[in-house]
Amino acid sequence: MIETTADLAEACKTLAQSDYITIDTEFLRETTFWPQLCLIQMASPDLAVIVDPMAKGIDLAPFFALMADDTVVKVFHAARQDIEIIYNLGGLIPSPIFDTQVAAMVCGFGDSVSYDQLVQKVKNVHIDKSSRFTDWSHRPLSEKQLDYALADVTHLRDVYQHLKAELEREGRSLWLTEEMAILEARETYDMHPDDAWQRLKMRVRKPIELAVLQTVAAWREREARARNVPRGRILKDDAIYEIAQQQPRDAEALGRLRTIPKGWERSTAGGQVIEAVNLAFDIPKSDLPKLPRQNHVPDGAASAVEMLKVLLKLTAEQEGVAAKIIANSEDLERIAVDGEEATVSALSGWRRDLFGEKALKLIRGEVALRFVDKRIEAVEL
Template sequence: MIETTAELAAACKELATSDFITIDTEFLRETTFWPELCLIQMASLTTEVIIDPLAKGIDLAPFFELMANPNVLKVFHAARQDIEIIFHRGGLIPHPIFDTQVAAMVCGFGDSVSYDQLISRTKGVQIDKSSRFTDWSRRPLSEKQLDYALADVTHLRDAYIYLKAELEREGRSSWLSEEMDILESRETYDMHPDDAWQRLKMRLRKPQELATVKYVAAWREREARSRNVPRSRVLKDDAIYEIAQQQPKDTEALSRLRTIPKGWERSAAGTAVLEAVNAALALPKAEMPHVPRHTQAPEGAAAAVELLKVLLKLISEKHGVAPKVIANSEDLDKIAADGEKAEVAALSGWRRELFGAPALQLIKGEIALRFVGKKVDTVSL
């Protein structure tokens, strides 16, 4: 296991000569806002390394330089959390990247295929998962833990080679570009505290409620980051919902809320929440956030969406692509309601060619669905 900066620099220099490298990390984040990086694993076709980022005095600069090297493709599985860690620690996003989970969906492995499922289907190897939930921050790590960690990147090499060949054979390599662009976008990992409210899923009816949610969620985000604790340790989502609805303006009103622990209203956090609520309510009417209007779906829209779901499943099975990559439920709702005017990814690029165009034909009554030999198929009208 690499524990010095000199060893790390030598390993990264060797890895930088490869066309691609596979990468995985082990981390903990149960008690922190930012994930605690505990281990880094990398492999090329000729080199395999494990790095101890907790080693005393180690500087990860050579690793971050490798992540920024445009000549080396970085291969991850379910890349988002790994990239989030690299972005937080190194201030950069790896480029270029290849996510085998996304590639597997494009190649027909189903929605959000797990790493062990991918390796089982591409290599016929069953992975020992007994070390998955161990404490990676404890030292020394056992040989079993190290073998498990290294296997995450050595098997990934073969999975990448398999998926790359499948994508090229099917002419689908370009289909990944849109998803990779999202994974390489700084906005994916660098959410501004003022936008933290977007993580919360709720129906709000009044501008004052939305303003309160935005201000309180922004305070919670800053507080959680500064203290490096999970958001729920600062204030639970349910409490934000209740605060938005009741809009307490003083400690007495705050103390009456069911989601607020007894005495919390007199704490510094309680004071800060009240300041956020009052600031939100003091906004001029013109500056109040706009509450999106939820237009009522026309009669029969639910049945129309169900037909689109059948068409989506039919096309995904026929072409061997996971439905989730093509369109989600919200996309189908919008297509059913707005047709060609729907602003969804399913109506552009390869998704339109595969599904969007037939979906619009179905809506216009130009094609229909029918049973043929106990199977569903489309027929032109």
């Protein structure tokens, strides 16, 4: 493993001479808010290296400089968590990037295909997964563990070349470019604590419930970041939901909630939660947050959504693209209800060309679905 800044700089200098490099990271985050980076693997067509970011005195500046080099394509599989780590530690987002999981969906390998499944399909190579749940912070790592880690970037070279050629052959390279723009956007990784409530799935019924949800979720987010512990260690989601519904304004009321551990209401954290609840009540009624629009499918539209699902599956099979990347259930509901006015990704860019126009024709009665020789087909009327 590379354990010194000088060796890392030399390796990055060599890797930077290639058109592309494959990258993976190993990390732990079960007991922390911020992921603990334990290993960095990188490979070019001529070099493969493992970097120990935990080595004493090592400076990762050469690695971050390589990530910022826009002449080198950075190839990841399921890139979001790797990029999140690089963004948190280095303050930058690698660019340009190529995510083989997304590319595989565009090329018809199915929804969210795993790395080992993709290697199996492209190279007919079976990856030994016995080291998958390794404690990557432990030192020394065995040769078997290092071989497993390195395989995450060496096979990725061939997967990248295969998918890149497939995209070019099918004329879909620009499709992937549109998808990578989302992964390269800073807002994807830089959630403000005041927006932390958006992670929660609770449906609120009143503006004051939403205000409490927002203030308590923001408090938990800041507390988790400051203490570097998982959000659930600070306060469980269920507790936030109950607090939003019951709105306890003093310790006694907080202590009566079933999701709050006995005595917790008298702790410093309990007092801060009560302050957060009261902060929401200090907001003037006219300034309370508006409830998010709930997608409601009118009576009779459910059948239209089912028809659109059939059309989506048919399109995905015909075009060799994963249905998941074309449209989701919410997209189909909005198209069924709002038609051309639906503000969904399925009606923009390549998705509109591939599926959106046909979907609009279907709900206008200009396309029919029929059963022929045990198969479904779409027919323009």
